[in-house]
Amino acid sequence: MADLKTPYDVIIVGAGVAGCSLAHALASTPRREPLRIALLERSLEEPDRIVGELLQPGGVMALQQLGLEETLEEIDSIPVHGYCVTRKENIVHIPYPAGHKGRSFHHGKFIMNLRNAAKKAKGVDVIEATVNDLIESESSQQIIGVAATKKNAKDSENISLYAHLVIIADGCFSNFRTKVMGPRVCNPVTKSYFVGVILDDATLPYRYHGTVCLTESAGPVLLYQIGSHDTRMLVDVKAPVPSDLKGHILKKIVPQLPSVLHTSVTDAVQGSNFRKMPNSFLPSVMQGGNEFGTKEGVFLVGDAWNMRHPLTGGGMTVAFNDIVILRDMLAQIQDFSHWDEVREGLRRWHWDRKPLASTVNILSFALYDLFGADDDNLEVLRTGCFKYFELGGECINGPVSLLAATIQSPATLFYHFFAVAFYSIWVMFTHARLIERGPGLKPQLITPSFTDYPFLLIKAILVIWTAVVVFLPLLWTEIRWWSPNDKNARTTILFRYGMPVAALATVAFGAFKLTF
């Protein structure tokens, strides 16, 4: 029975990508009694951020399933038909699978559309307030509400709101992660930073395509058009971020970009205020209350719970897909005060989201390790990856479908990743390569001969080892977060991951034996 202090069924903290779509999804689900939802956001002004500007086709599909496809309209959004990867003037075209299209836009405009959709949804109160704390029940230590400071026209007002369920969607810098996760808290690891600028009327190597520029001894550079005249450039920089960013980009990055971009990038960098965001890694941890060491009455969604590298532009796609599954799960629960039912739902949600979320998460860091390569063996893999794409056919279709999130399969990702690793070795043995000969001397093109083979054989083993060391820990972070008592999770892991991984490992080992 509803507590007198509980005017809401659900409180959602944060009206960003996940929060707005969740509020809209819950309100739009037919139920016996319509839900009363409070969506709290610290600022309802249009956000101005360098995040969430390209939505992959898989994200567009999830948005359609949520009935929110109109939020992509009337914001000067740009169609995205695929990617191209460049190494100086060498360019590989990687179109999305036929019939699929992504969209890119100014983040703030898209968020305003999402907020309007949430505001219009029946039973949703959008409140401009900063949530300061979670309110715990004194008897059960369950979370029963939030304490917030409401932004009024003249001054601020402290309020307390209560609900059966509190959902935290306060993004990558979440203030409540620790409180919700308790002893199992897992802190984000920042791998690098993206520094963002906007280019005016830039010409990209392929129009309406995301562009990934690989550079030597610096991180990858990402470009995509986000409006009729605006193109976002994100430059990956490792910590410590150089104090002279302008000099770093002009001297180290620009000469390695395709020449078609030189003028617009130089102009943008000259007069720019750089924006910087951390590229963080945060594996998802099972939630659901005491059994899993987390709080009851509350759970996390979106970046507050799970983050991956933004290189592959997958964050919003994961968030929307999560909301689709969560909506269907919560639709089966009539009363959110029945925590046992919510806990069981969260457990199912955790595993049901894995095919897409794990694929996107692993791909983002595996590609980042390859494209941001700063070691010799990774450089071999990076060259092999570029050449793999040049083969065309399934060598493009497979990886791009994973990137687009139209295929949700860590096993397919495993297959292509190790196919790239073996192909990289083949390339190393058979293709001529440029060797640096020291200052003042021109690099020399060397074709491997028989005398190089012993050295190359050792290198091949190191390259495979490097591929394993990149991929398997990422896979492990996706499957290890289960409770030892959770028998269903163990079965899921065994069948969904264990079997394909074992099968592919056998194939990979066989291929290795046949090749060498």
Ligand SMILES: Cc1cc2nc3c(=O)[nH]c(=O)nc-3n(C[C@H](O)[C@H](O)[C@H](O)COP(=O)(O)OP(=O)(O)OC[C@H]3O[C@@H](n4cnc5c(N)ncnc54)[C@H](O)[C@@H]3O)c2cc1C
């Ligand atoms: C550099 C960079 C580039 C990226 N580019 C892409 C991309 O191109 N494509 C893609 O799909 N993903 C991208 N991402 C990831 C994507 O931005 C996130 O996955 C997505 O925004 C997560 O949504 P969210 O709702 O969890 O958080 P957010 O969208 O950040 O929303 C959180 C909301 O909570 C509010 N809030 C925070 N604290 C409080 C509080 N105490 N009280 C009330 N409200 C609060 C905030 O104001 C905000 O509105 C990128 C990430 C980075 C770092």
